[in-house]
Amino acid sequence: MSIQETEVLVVGAGQAGIAMSEHLGAQGVPHLVVERDRIAERWRSWRWDSLVANGPAWHDRFPGLEFDVDPDGFAGKEDVADYLVAYAEKVDAPIRTGVEVRSVQKLHKRLGFRVETSDGVIDARYVVAATGAFQKPVLPSLVPDDAGLHQIHSSGYRNPRQLPEGAVLVVGAGSSGVQIADELRRSGRRTYLAVGPHDRPPRSYRGRDFCWWLGVLGKWDAAAPPRGAEHVTIAVSGAHGGHTVDFRDLAADGITLLGRAESFDDGVLSFAADLRANVENGDTNYLSMLDEADAYVTRNGLDLPEEPEARIIGPDPKCMTHPIRELDLAAAGITSVIWAVGFSFDYGWLKVDAFDDSGKPRHQRGVSTEPGIYFLGLPWQSRRGSSFIWGVWHDAKFIADQIAIQRSYLAHHTPALASH
Ligand SMILES: Cc1cc2nc3c(=O)[nH]c(=O)nc-3n(C[C@H](O)[C@H](O)[C@H](O)COP(=O)(O)OP(=O)(O)OC[C@H]3O[C@@H](n4cnc5c(N)ncnc54)[C@H](O)[C@@H]3O)c2cc1C
DSSP: OOEEEEEEEEEOOSHHHHHHHHHHHHTTOOEEEEESSSTTHHHHHSSOTTOBOSSOTTTSSOTTOOOSSOTTSOOBHHHHHHHHHHHHHHTTOOEEESOOEEEEEEOTTSSSEEEEETTEEEEEEEEEEOOOSOSEEOOOSSSOGGGSOEEEEGGGOOOGGGSOSSEEEEEOOSHHHHHHHHHHHHTTOOEEEEOOSEEOOOSEETTEEHHHHHHHTTOTTOSSOOTTOTTOEEOOOOGGGOOOOOHHHHHHTTOEEEOOEEEEETTEEEEOSOHHHHHHHHHHHHHHHHHHHHHHHHHHTOOOOOOGGGGOOOOOOHHHHSOOOEEETTTTTEEEEEEOOOEEOOOTTBOSSOBOTTSOBOEETTEESSTTEEEOSOTTSSSGGGGSHHHHHHHHHHHHHHHHHHHHHHHSSOHHHHOO
């Protein structure tokens, strides 16, 4: 059996793997990136046709390259993929595409790991799992397969034309759910949207995008989510030039809002009595950000235009004052359900001691409990920005530093360890 060798094997060539390669290259660390599909594949084939980035092009990018679109505009999903491919070329990332990692195991009585791939065996002293948090679409089993409904995950949604005739229920009101529901409603579909707990920052306030506000207020750098808000999703949109997500506006436009989907029985879906609370908590989050922004302006004597109209909250729609708790899907004409409830990890190939009992990575800032194994692209890996394009770049820098530190220990007076 021929075995290839590399110092660091990076698994995955999305933004995380590319950033990792840049920083390893800058440190002169020999490495190889393997990707089972194409570079930045998720941005091409796991996103709907009309998706644009949630943040403006000046912000949602790596420091070393600007987008070829208006900096205040929102790059389309193909623009993002093209950008990442161009970036990989710019940093000369040694990426092998079409190679799937099937298992990573600790080498017996030797430093490093044996990596079985679809293209042979690779021994690596260090492995970075840069496959991130968006690997397995979460598809709840709430509504049975034989319920006669077309059920898909948001990652399988492309455009309204792909769905059978009829009304659509979108479950989940983070950035994906609200944008998909809005697109369906605009296409003339009767649309229902199940809304859970969420934050909804203003798209912009006093002339600055919310990405700017989160930056100057230090919120992208927050090390942990606020207590009790671990599962709160964020509802933002760059669609149609970017606008604040406002659930009352969505309802006024014709979308029927519902609480969290809870149970299904004989064609009837039941919803929690939490719609009003979820929307009002979102309002509180929204208003508190305006307060913090105002305080920042005052404290620093900035000359940013006042925007009192941003504080106007519209009247509650009927679907909030008289919430629907039970919906007979057939009677409502619903033929499709889109589950926009997120993704989970898929580390089935990583057979090392770096996971807790529930299968979650055990790590500190990406440095796992199995020496030599590193994670990248996890939500809140080191900060709020970690799973986003601009944040993962900084985490990759940290991981490259940790690998360089480990290499320097091994190189120090231990020639027997310095090579495989
Ligand atoms: C709908 C949606 C919109 C988003 N919009 C934004 C946005 O506007 N701005 C922003 O900053 N972030 C956004 N994100 C979040 C995040 O930036 C993206 O999810 C991004 O794709 C994550 O990059 P990644 O490199 O961590 O993971 P991925 O892009 O998922 O890349 C991981 C790669 O690993 C490969 N891989 C997995 N397992 C293996 C294996 N065993 N062997 C070999 N290869 C493997 C996969 O094929 C994949 O290409 C969005 C996320 C979603 C879901």
